[in-house]
Amino acid sequence: MITIDPSTRFVLFPGRHHLLTRFQADYLHRLAAAGGTTIVWAVTSANHENTRRNPVPYHRREAAIERLSVSSGLRSVVVPIFDTAPTDAFAEVTLKTIAVATGLDLTPDNTLVACSTPQVAKLYERLGFSIAQVEADPEMPGAPERPWDVLLRLAGGDETWRQLAHPATIDVFDRYQLVETVRSVVNDPLVGDEGGLTATRDYRTYVEAFADAAERKWAAVRQHVQPGRIVDIGCGAGAVLELADREAALHESDLIGVEVARQLYQECVHKKAQGVFRNANVYFFQRNVLGGAIFKDRSVDTTLTFALTHEIWSYGRQRESVLKFARRIHDHTVPGGVWINSDVCGPDDRHRQVILWLATDDGDNPASPRHDLAQLTSGEVRRYVGGLSTRARLDQFAVDFAFPFSHEALDDGSVRLELGAAMDYLTRKDYVDSWLSETREQFCGLDFADWTDLLTDAGFEIDPASTPVRNDWLVENRIAPVASLTDLDGRPLDWPTTHIRAVARRPWHG
Template identity: 80%
Template sequence: MIDQKPRYVLFPGRHHLLTRFQADYLHRLASESEATIVWAVTSANHDNTRRNPVPYHRREAAIERFSLLSGLRSLVVPIFDTAPTDAFAEVTLKSIAVATGIDLTPDDTVVACSTPEVAKLYERIGFPIALVEADPELRTTPERPWDVLLRLAAGDEEWRKLAHPATIDVFERYRLAETVRTVVEDPLVGDEGGLTATRDYRTYVEAFADAAERKWSAVRQYVRPGRIVDIGCGAGSLLELADREPGLHESDLIGVEVARHLYTECVHKKAQGVFRNANVYFYQRNVLGGAIFADRSVDTTLTFALTHEIWSYGRQRESLLQFASRIFDHTVPGGVWINSDVCGPDDRRREVLLDLATDDGANPEQPRTDLAELSSGEVNQYVAGLSTRARLDQFAVDFAFPFAFEPAGEGTVRLELGAAMDFLTRKDYVDNWLSETKEQFCGLSFAEWSDLLAEAGFELDAASAPIRNDWVIDNRIAPVASLTELDGRPLAWPSTHLLVVARRPRNS
């Protein structure tokens, strides 16, 4: 503890969970001078992520109840997330001044903070520091709130002994314990509420929006009116087209998106009046984390360019089967799941010869192993400057699903057909190289997809089929690559995508 008698105690942090220790510590810190605790709640605009599983308004409610039960006078100020900056302390102080009219200074304020990196930012501009859980004068080291939250997520009931009654009360009333467990233990969602930390969402949204009309025209005839759910809805571009369909004007249009950046854009569009249908809703959820919709309650489920991500970031077939089973459960008898995505060739394990251009870029002696340390612009520039053959070497280093290949002549390699197509369909994604190389396009063939859907209980409509994207073949692949059998005979380009129209049997 420190000797000063402050008017204010600034307590910055995410404050998802409050502890009994914090109540005792803050009471001792503030009681002599009757100081006001200023709770700077960081990441106030984030929720449903591993780093921020509890929304700000619930955190604020717990803090207010904590203050009442502890006899502490408090002010609660939301601090919106910003890009990492050495001026974090100054930004926080300015946010507090704007919200409360109070200019906190080193003369009247002690900063309570147990995170050394954050404490140093305040110490650098003259504020005295109280180290809370890291206070060297404590006889024993108490558990930090995040550690207690992890106990909760793991199902360890010891968390109730460590958490303050205010947190327990709010968590129980709003059933937050299960929400925290789902988000923190989610096998797919990253710390910041997305599948990957390396994706450029701007280019991702632009690419999906450009293709939305083509995708919608391919599936609209199979959409069953009623409750229509687009899982992995991105920025909502497909639902915008569904919103314009006269035959769906009485349907509920529901978008589900796990990535925080995209979900926020959906909510913004709705607020701006983009949708004419009043019954348009968006949820930031991960279907694998638990059921979102009641059994037999959804007429049509749409998924576009999503299932390969579940395969890639989850446990491959196990996660896909779990996903398909959840969709089956929430589909009404006679309802439909329409899935459009990439897929692998039927004979993806057969060995082939792949001949690649070597004169369309640089051919370094070795691929780089340090791309993760570079900026996205530097990665883009480097990969874009490689020849197609050299890009295969780089792909093999960065790809999350290892494959073997061996040279078979200048520019030619011997490898499995599935690995060849994974590379060829990904080689031009230089804007999101480190994200795209974490995903496998050719994990399942159409036949294997059919088996999985039958296992989940679905029946395939006759419209379901593997598809070859000839535009990609003609414009991106064939100019720089060719496939042959091992004996040199030309090999036709295989399927690259699939369209699945899967129905739940009416008697199920």
């Protein structure tokens, strides 16, 4: 173990610090044994929570550190370090953040860095700091387990994590019920490491598109919203709740937004902090609704979901996952309460074979589609796919789409395929900003009849206001100018349903 220099006044201990171990406490205590040494805990990714890499919110991490410091007799300073884009200057950023937050000027002359991650340690070594290697210290017997490995024991249901974790972490985890939270987040099959369904989505474009459509969506469902506790699941950046907030009839209602994607959740929190909402009872939670119940049974009057259920279908186990979600909403809905779902929808008879003609003069027509888009940057994907003709883009879609379909090129340049596959492509073909994300999602997995059966299976009654919808703007502006549809005998077909508006009520006796 490194011998601390008598002139050392600080030990800088950078890390995410989701879980603290008994070994860490003992190691730091020995480093600071000379007395007068302050441990500076630089808690990285402090603005992240509810993700696989960062399952515990900063304020709970800070609480555990403070408890450990008191019980171990350590003099500590805890500093949150917000996440940044990957950079070789991360050590400098951390030191500057500490200086601004605390006034402490940490230098190689007065500070020892305690760090077991080689890549991070090198950044500080380059600045002249000496390094104490903590778990990686070659003089430590028995290869001490790193905190992340202990946390993975917890996530895997291995109770021996309690033998390795420091009592301060155990206390905070138990008091705030973080054990189940960590297990749910780390083991969640739908949520990525950074707290979203996909790492390839352009959230800026996504937010702009949803905000533009919010007034139309709200106008279509407003009459069915029941005052009381109103929950928007998959609320995005809160655009629909902003409109609900302006409704005089809802001014005494609780408005609750639930969002899984970290970027969108943070935007909701920012809006609330900026005073966008007039209603004092507006709340936001970053949660994945498939990870466990969020609300108590029979506690919600209105649940809103917009453009969400197709993602549950696509990233989960299709109907099984959507039915599980519907049953969870049924459970938290009060008798007589309502779930309003607006989303994409497949056409009736979606397995019917049709003939699709697509324009070839509106872009490039390469001899074959590419199979390497996942290796390109998002900008390169956008430029390549955006430069293809409508016909060539179909071939590329067939390669990238996560739900395989077959299509046959005919001699006259048209294509024979199933109606559902045709509409999946036509409703997605212009999403080039997030192509690799959008091609993981299926829009036409369920038709209106399928939705009726599923909602009934979940225990809901179908309100007569429920209806299939065709987005005529989409048809007139995006589809019809570059495509036409016929049956196998060449007879023109009308463009089919593209969306659903479902109003599902929990029976009073249910």
